Amino acid sequence: MTTYLVRVGFHNPSALTFRQLDEILEQQRFWRTTSRSSTFRYFMEYEYESEMRDLCEVCELAYSQACKVKKCPLVLVVPQPPNE
Numbered sequence: 001m002t003t004y005l006v007r008v009g010f011h012n013p014s015a016l017t018f019r020q021l022d023e024i025l026e027q028q029r030f031w032r033t034t035s036r037s038s039t040f041r042y043f044m045e046y047e048y049e050s051e052m053r054d055l056c057e058v059c060e061l062a063y064s065q066a067c068k069v070k071k072c073p074l075v076l077v078v079p080q081p082p083n084e
Helices: 015-027 055-067
Strands: 002-009 043-050 074-079
Touching: 002 055, 015 043, 015 055, 043 055, 055 074
Parallel strands: none
Antiparallel strands: 002 043, 002 074
């Protein structure tokens, strides 16, 4: 199973923007990581685990869901090294 770190950010977001993003992404099995207080204002980090989806599919899924909250999100998806 591959774990992906997913960062979603918006230009000038509000707290409501991130709350809506949490609700939408939770339905798709994205789990919010511990937020960093200094960068909370601009983006949120999530983890996503999948055996079936590759990097491009996870990125497309995160982007399409974030677009439901606010236009033009920035999405960064990074595969995490396996824990041993």
